[in-house]
Amino acid sequence: MAKSMPVSPLAPAEFPALPVIAGVRFASAAAGVKYQGRTDVMLAVMDPGTSVAGVFTRSATRSAPVLDCQAKLGGATDLGAAILVNSGNSNAFTGHYGQTSVAEITSAVANLTGMPQERVFTASTGVIGEPLKHERIIAKLEELNGALTAEGMPGAAKAIMTTDTFPKGATTSVEIGGQTVKIAGIAKGSGMIAPDMATMLVYIFTDAIYEQGALQALLSGQTDTSFNCITVDSDTSTSDSLMLCATGASGVDATGNADFAAALERVMLDLAHQVVRDGEGATKFVEIQVTGAASDADAKVHGMAIANSPLVKTALAGEDPNWGRIVMAIGKSGAKADRDLLSISFGDVLVAEKGWVSPTYKEELGAAEMKKAEITIKVDLGLGAGASTVWTCDLTHQYITINADYRS
Numbered sequence: 001m002a003k004s005m006p007v008s009p010l011a012p013a014e015f016p017a018l019p020v021i022a023g024v025r026f027a028s029a030a031a032g033v034k035y036q037g038r039t040d041v042m043l044a045v046m047d048p049g050t051s052v053a054g055v056f057t058r059s060a061t062r063s064a065p066v067l068d069c070q071a072k073l074g075g076a077t078d079l080g081a082a083i084l085v086n087s088g089n090s091n092a093f094t095g096h097y098g099q100t101s102v103a104e105i106t107s108a109v110a111n112l113t114g115m116p117q118e119r120v121f122t123a124s125t126g127v128i129g130e131p132l133k134h135e136r137i138i139a140k141l142e143e144l145n146g147a148l149t150a151e152g153m154p155g156a157a158k159a160i161m162t163t164d165t166f167p168k169g170a171t172t173s174v175e176i177g178g179q180t181v182k183i184a185g186i187a188k189g190s191g192m193i194a195p196d197m198a199t200m201l202v203y204i205f206t207d208a209i210y211e212q213g214a215l216q217a218l219l220s221g222q223t224d225t226s227f228n229c230i231t232v233d234s235d236t237s238t239s240d241s242l243m244l245c246a247t248g249a250s251g252v253d254a255t256g257n258a259d260f261a262a263a264l265e266r267v268m269l270d271l272a273h274q275v276v277r278d279g280e281g282a283t284k285f286v287e288i289q290v291t292g293a294a295s296d297a298d299a300k301v302h303g304m305a306i307a308n309s310p311l312v313k314t315a316l317a318g319e320d321p322n323w324g325r326i327v328m329a330i331g332k333s334g335a336k337a338d339r340d341l342l343s344i345s346f347g348d349v350l351v352a353e354k355g356w357v358s359p360t361y362k363e364e365l366g367a368a369e370m371k372k373a374e375i376t377i378k379v380d381l382g383l384g385a386g387a388s389t390v391w392t393c394d395l396t397h398q399y400i401t402i403n404a405d406y407r408s
Contacts, residue, residue, distance in 0.1 A: 005163070005165050006165065007165045007166050008165045008166065008277055008278045008279075008282060009283055009373065010277035010278070010282055010283070010284075010285050010373060010374075010393075011165065011166045011274075011277060011278065012166075012274065012277075015154060015157070015166070015167055015169055016169050016170060016171055017171075018153045018154060018169050018171050018184045018186075019171055019173070019182050019184055020150040020151060021150075021153075021182055021183075021184055021205040021206065021207050021247065021249075022150070022207045022247060022249035022250065023046055023047040023049070023050060023207055023247025023248065023249030024044055024045070024046045024047070024050075024150070024205050024245065024247055025044070025045050025148040025149055025150050025152065026042060026043070026044050026148065026149065026150075026151075026152030026153050026155065026156045027042065027043050027143075027144040027145070027146075027147040027148045027149065027152050027155070027156075028041065028042040028043075028144070028147075028152065028155040028156050028158065028159035029041055029042075029140045029143050029144050029147070029159075030140075031086065031136045031137050031139070031140045032133075032136050033086050033087065033088035033089050033126070033132070033133060033136055033137065034087075034088030034089055034126060034127070035088060038088075039155065039158055039159045040086055040087045040088050040159060041084070041085065041086045041087075041137055041140060041144070041159055042084070042085050042144075042155070042156035042159035042160060043082065043083070043084050043109070043141070043144040043145070043148065044082065044083040044084075044156065044203065044205075044245075045080065045081075045082045045113055045115070045145075045148055046080050046081045046082070046083075046205075046245055046247055047080055047247055047249065048078055048079055048080045049078065049209075049247065049248040049249075050080060050081050050245055050246065050247045050248065051209075051210050051211065051212040051215050051245070051246045051248070052073065052081050052119075052121070052212070052215075052243060052244075052245050053073070053212065053215040053216040053218075053219040053220075053243070053244045053245075054069055054070070054073050054121075054216075054219070054241065054242060054243045054244070055219055055220055055223045055227075055241075055242045056069060056070055056240060056241050056242070057240035057241075059240075061092065061093060062092070062240075063090055063091050063092035063093075063094075063098065063124060064091055064092070064094065064098030064099045064101065064102045065091055065098075065102055065122045065123050065124050065241070066123075066240070066241060068099075068102045068106070068121075068122065069121045069122070069123070069241060069243075072118050072119070072121060073216070074212060074213075074216070079115070079116055079119050080113075080115050080119060081115065081119045081120075081121065081245065082109050082110075082113055082115045082119065082120045082121070083120075083121045083122070083123070083203060083243065083245075084105060084106075084109055084120070084121075084122045084123075084137070085122065085123045085124070085125070085156075085159070085160050085201060085203075086122075086123075086124050086125075086126075086132070086137055087124075087125050087126055087159065087160050087161060087162050087188070088125075088126040088127070088162070089124055089126040089127055089130055089132045089133070090124050090125055090126045090127060090128050091124035091132040092124070092128045092129070093128050093129045094129065094130070094131050094132065097131050097132075098131075098132065100134075101131070101132045101134040102122055104134050104135075104138065105120075105122055105134050105137055105138060106120040106121075106122060108138045108141055109141060112141050112142065112145050113145060121243065123160075123201050123241045125160065125162055125188060125201055126162055153169070153184060153186060153205075154167065154169065156186055156203075157169050157186035157187075157188075160186070160188040160201050161188050162188065163280055164188050164189070164278055165278055166278060167186070167188075168186060168187040168188065168189070168271055168274040168275065168278070169184070169185065169186050169187075169271075170184070170185055170187075170266075170267045170270035170271050170274070171183060171184040171185070171267065172263045172266050172267055173263070174254075174259050174260055174262075174263040175259070176208075176252050176254055176257055176259060176260060177252065179250065179251075179252045180250070181206060181207060181208045181250050181252050181254055181260060181263075182206060182207050182250070183204065183205070183206045183208075183263055183264055183267050184204070184205055184206075184267070185202060185203060185204030185205065185267050185268075185271055186202070186203055186271075187200055187201065187202040187203075187271040187272075187274065187275060188200060188201045188202075189201070189202075189275035189278070200227065200240060200242070200275055201240075201241050201242075202227065202241070202242040202243070202268075202271055203242075203243050203245070204242075204243070204244045204245070204264070204267060204268070204271075205244075205245050205246075205247065206244075206245070206246050206247070206254075206260075206264075207246075207247050207248070207249045207250035207252075208246050208248065208250055208252055208253070208254035208260060209246065209248040209250070209251070209252060209253040209254065209255065210246035210248075210253075210254050210255050210260075211255045214255050214256060215244060215246055215255075218244075218261060218264065219242070219244045222261070222264060222265050222268055223242060223268070225265075226265070226268040226269050226271075226272045227242060227268065227271075227272050227275075229272070229300070229303075229388070229389065229390045229391060230272050230273075230275060230276050230390065230391045230392070231276075231304060231307045231308050231390070231391075231392050232275075232276060232279035232280065232282070232392065232393055244264075272391070273285070273391060276391045276392060276393050277393070279392075279393035279399075280398065280399045281395070281396040281397070281398025281399035281400075281401070282393035282394060282396070283317065283373070283393075283394055283396060284316050284317065284372075284373060284374070284375055284393055284394040285373065285374045285375070285391070285393060286307070286316060286374075286375045286376075286377065286391065286392045286393060286394070287374075287375070287376045287377070287389060287390075287391055288303045288306050288307055288376075288377045288379070288389065288390050288391070288392065289303075289376065289377070289378045289379070289387075289389050290302050290303040290306075290379045290380075290381070290386075290387060290388050290389070290390075291378070291379070291380045291381070291386075291387045292341075292380040292381040292382045292383055292384065292385075292386070292387075293335065293336070293381045293383060293384060293386030293387065293388070294335070294336040294381070294383045294384045294386055295384065295386040296386045296387060296388055297335075297386070298335035298336055298381075298386050299335075299381075299386040299387050299388035300388035300390065301333050301334065301335040302329075302330050302333050302335050302337070302379065302381070302388075303379075303388050303389070303390040304333075304390055305329045305330065305332060305333035305334075305335075306326055306329040306330065306377065306379070307390050307391070307392035308392070309325060309328070309329040310395060311325045311328065311329075312325045312326060312329055313392065313393070313394050313395035314394070314395050315370075316370065316375065316393075316394035316395075317394035317395055317396045319367065319370040319371050320367075320370065321346060321351070321363065321366030321367050321369065321370050323344050323346070323351045323352055323357075323366070326344055326377065326379065327339075327342070327344070327352070330342065330379065330381075336381075336383060337381055337383075338381070338382065338383060339355045340354055340355035341354070341355075341381065341382030341383060342354075342355060342379070342380070342381060342382065343358075343379070343380045343382065344377070344378070344379055345377070345378040345379075346365075346366050346369040346370065346375070346376070346377060346378075347369045347372075347375070347376050347378075349361070349365045349366055349369055351366055
């Protein structure tokens with residue numbers, strides 16, 4: 001069995017009550033991919049008419065499942081679709097064997113469900129560089145297919161966990177033309193989290209009708225302001241996969257609808273924030289607001305430089321209001337900055353302005369902000385209208401403990 005870890009102190013009070021999304025069914029099982037007696041594989045099967053969009057890691061060493069999914073996006077929506085995910089092994093850096101595993105799994109799922117193989121998507125998460133024992137997964141497909149249920153999303157959320165300390169789910173609904181459209185999603189992610197799709201698996205489902213090309217554009221755009229704005233440790237995975245499936249079962253066409261886009265954004269941000277809250281060893285959830293930059297792109301560069309700095313993150317862990325480390329991170333980011341125009345605040349406490357400590361600042365005020373479980377750092381560059389918000393967590397001894405023997 002895997003080592004059990006205490007639930008993150010930043011975890012939500014409870015897992016949300018996810019609604020049934022008409023047109024999709026789920027099942028989960030214990031296949032023994034890495035550990036015995038642990039739920040580690042999930043299957044989702046969607047009805048014909050489902051549009052599928054996806055965003056994946058751009059890592060040069062991305063896994064065989066990622067490459068296969070990327071090749072299959074944009075297929076005919078008059079066919080159904082299936083997603084199979086395993087935890088415990090990432091099927092990454094496994095050469096031709098990895099491709100064989102994907103082919104064997106997708107073929108078996110297609111044969112069992114009657115789904116075309118080109119509409120079967122897979123993902124794997126876990127240890128890199130070890131051959132995936134795909135025969136263990138295939139041996140569970142009959143069980144999974146027989147257990148498919150519309151109420152099975154919570155079980156699927158647990159099946160995709162690795163070092164996560166809690167399953168992650170989010171949901172909302174939106175009224176379009178007097179009818180209700182539902183959106184619900186699950187995610188896994190805890191370590192190896194950085195933009196370029198941040199290290200995670202995310203699956204979001206809606207019963208809306210949504211044209212595939214427009215759905216892809218919507219997902220790609222919203223990823224840049226959600227999952228690509230979080231970081232735990234600056235490391236990008238080989239296996240990042242985010243998929244959005246619109247079953248169309250509600251009969252409501254949401255293509256291009258602004259209210260639907262806003263609802264989807266809420267779900268994506270909720271899941272992204274939960275990943276940060278479950279950052280390996282995290283005790284602080286940190287929002288970094290950067291304004292006054294020369295451009296939005298520069299603002300994000302500055303924000304991520306602060307969020308990824310080990311010195312900033314360890315200061316947060318030690319509850320030390322060391323604003324000099326933020327100045328350091330801004331200076332090294334490579335984006336435009338002017339020391340004498342810079343201001344920094346912890347929460348509503350103005351710490352530094354015009355290149356110097358604020359005359360109103362008192363160390364005890366900054367220290368009080370650092371003791372909070374949720375911290376906001378505000379930076380204004382004084383250069384323009386560029387702005388960006390990113391999210392991170394602190395870096396504690398527990399992060400080292402978790403990752404020093406991850407493969408065991």
